[in-house]
Amino acid sequence: MMRPERMLVMLPGPTNVPERVVRAMLKPVMGHRGPEFRELHERIIENAKYVFQTEGDVFVLTCSGTGGVSCALENLLKPGDKAVVAVSGVFGERMAETARRRGAEVLEVPVEWGKAPTPEEVEGALKDDVKAFCLIYNETSTGAKARDLKVLCELAKDHGALVVVDAVSILGGDELPVDEWGIDVCVTGSQKCLACPPGLALISVSEDAWKTIEENPSRPFYFDLIRAREFWEERQETPFTPAIPLFYALDEALTMIREEGLRARIERHARCARAFYSAVEAMGLEVFPRPEFRSNTVIAVKVPSGVDSRRLREIMKEEYGVLVAGGMGKIRNLVIRIGCMGIISAREVILTLTALGNALNNLGHENDVGAALRAARRELGLARG
Known part of the structure; x- marks a missing residue:
């Protein structure tokens, strides 16, 4: 079995962590109610605002990205509030279920998997009494990106709805100017494009969102953003004990x-x-999303007919030391998913494509690995001959 320390982690999260970030976690644990932590926390928030492209408030939560999405919805929504949720994959389904468990009246906008919501699909669901419009900017389960996000935000605002964006698998890896696009609450996770270990969620909050949160009498206890704001403004601390080694890591990753x-x-x-898309097409493989929806951070490739997805991934892992993900939900056995995020570079792209092409050949699905690598090198600016 391949040892984890020798594995090239090409999952759509968690992803490879730079040595600098790993070393940062070796620092001694500090008290979280002292000046040393406050200095660390202030630096993290300043750099996080740079990545979110916001002048609004940003908080770091000790939880997963899903915890961050729960925090957003539980602070904004009261039982009986109406929420429109665009559902184009597993994480859209989770977002809708989270709002539903909050007691919200949820109107789902169903979107074909491999596509992303369009303004035309969303407009009919938005009414003037909708509290929040919620969507996944980059659906990690399908590799599809909502390229119309800016227009969708404008549309929601025109109807008086707050905009909640799950950007867990894309923030820091693609364009997302939170303030410019009018996003009220945006959530990401530490373990994807930020190239940090898993365990933290980051959340931005607009002034409009604060007005709604302040009027919500049923905010959660642990995820209470009002409490988080008070602790930040009064003492630059977190309400509860944070994962200090992960804060060290996040500080280094943001730096x-x-x-x-x-x-x-x-x-x-x-x-x-x-490079990934050009190469897999040169192999004769089919990308799951159409070109207009393709993500820059999650590459979803259809597994060829007659090839077992699990066996393909096993060979890539055990024989070539490259770890990629299978599909999720109803496309579990249809695709493999490759993370193109964090410290991704030409080296990781070439190694992953080599492993994929050779593993397919091992399974009897012949393809021209050389042609695929040449296609990738052209896109990477490494073309030879």
């Missing part, structure tokens, strides 16, 4: 993003995504 520059980081993700 690395500032050093690279957000624009350069987004372009790097886009360049690597183009």
Whole structure:
């Protein structure tokens, strides 16, 4: 069995963590009610605002990305409130279920898997009494991105709805100017495009969202954003004990993003995504989403007929040391998913494509690995001959 420390983790989260970030977690644990933590926390929030492209409030929660989405909906929605949720995959289904368990009246906008919601599909569901419009910007289960997000935000605002965006698998890897696009609450996770270990969620909150949260008498206890705001404003602390080693890691990961520059980081993700898509098509494989919906951070590729998805992934892992994910939900056995996020570079792209092509050949599905790698190198600016 391949040892984890030798594995190239090409999952759509968690992803490979830079050595700098790993080393940061080796620092001694500090008290979370002292000046050292406050200094750390202030630096994290400042850099997080840079990545969110917001002047609003940002909070770091000790939980998963799903916990962050729960925090958003439980602070904004009261039982009986109406919420429109675009559902185009597993994580859209989870978002709708989270709102429903909150007691909200949920109107789902069903979207074909592999596609993303369009303004035409959403407009009919938005009414003037809708409290929130909720969607997944980048559906991790299908590799489809809502490229009309800016227009969808404008449409929701025109109807007086707050906009809640799950950006767990895309923030820091693609364009998402939270303030410019009018997003009221945006959630991401530490373990994907931020290239940090799992265990933290980050959430941004607009002024309009605060007005609704302040009027909500049934806010949650642990995820109470009013309490989080009070602790931040009064003492730059968190209400409850944070995962301090993960805060060290997040601090280093965000510092690395500032050093690279957000624009350069987004372009790097886009360049690597183009390389993946060009290469898998050169192999004769089919990408699950159509070109207009393809994500730059999650590459979903259909498994060829006659090839067992689980066996394909096992060979990539055991023989080539590359870990990719299978599908989820109703496309569990239909696709494999490759994470194109975090510290993704030409090296990871080439190694993953080599493993994929060779594993397919091992299973009797012949393809031209050389042609695929040449296609990838062209997109990466590494073309030879």
